[in-house]
Amino acid sequence: MTIASAAPASKLLAEHDPAELDVVSLLEPVVTETGTLPRGAQGTIVMKWQGDPAYCVEFIEPFPSLVDLTRSQFEVVWTA
Template sequence: MSVVAAFARSSPGSPAEIRELDLVRLAVPVRSDAGQDVPAGAVGTVVGIWAGGSGFEVEFSEPFEALATVRSREISDHQPFHG
């Protein structure tokens, strides 16, 4: 199953369901910590949770390697980590 097909739809602004190591998809472009624009639709891994889930530190490997702080409303959907 592809990563794209495995995503569960979540409502933006419902961060309680998102945990560290979950995969998230961007609803809108965001600026990386290094100043690069990560495009909408990019998928990354949550590596930190800020302010009780109002924001997340997300690591992206495509279209380029980047870290970005992402607000819960900027996430379109996510896939829980099953390790």
Template sequence: MSEPMGRFIRTPHKRSTDTGTHEPIEELTRVALSKPVETEDGVLPAGSMGTVVGVYRSGAAYEVEFAKPFHTIATVMPDAIRKRWP
């Protein structure tokens, strides 16, 4: 006899990082770098602001687009970004 399927609700979960746990950041969220990040185009300094354009594995890494100090898209680990409040 099989049991009835329960209702599945997808809820955000905290991911473990080197600096602890954090809530996953959604696409199109404004973020700021908490430490410098090296890209193919150069090094983005801490404090650089960008927009999340992709989320990998529920927040294991993020694809972030930056306009300043130069335009680039970088893969950023969760311990290198924080949400930017308006």
């Protein structure tokens, strides 16, 4: 009996089309009006629209902030 191995979770998330309420992690620091969000900061997609930047992401830590991001600036770490 052969059991097919599943794709690693990280690969599945990398191929996932980000949606509202997905949790993302920044791949690079992002400068905001309040300060700089560091690489690795995690936030939640609260709005997705067409065009670039296409995602509005809410961050709570290290300070509350709403940031417009392009797909290349983050990776999905949890899907809603």
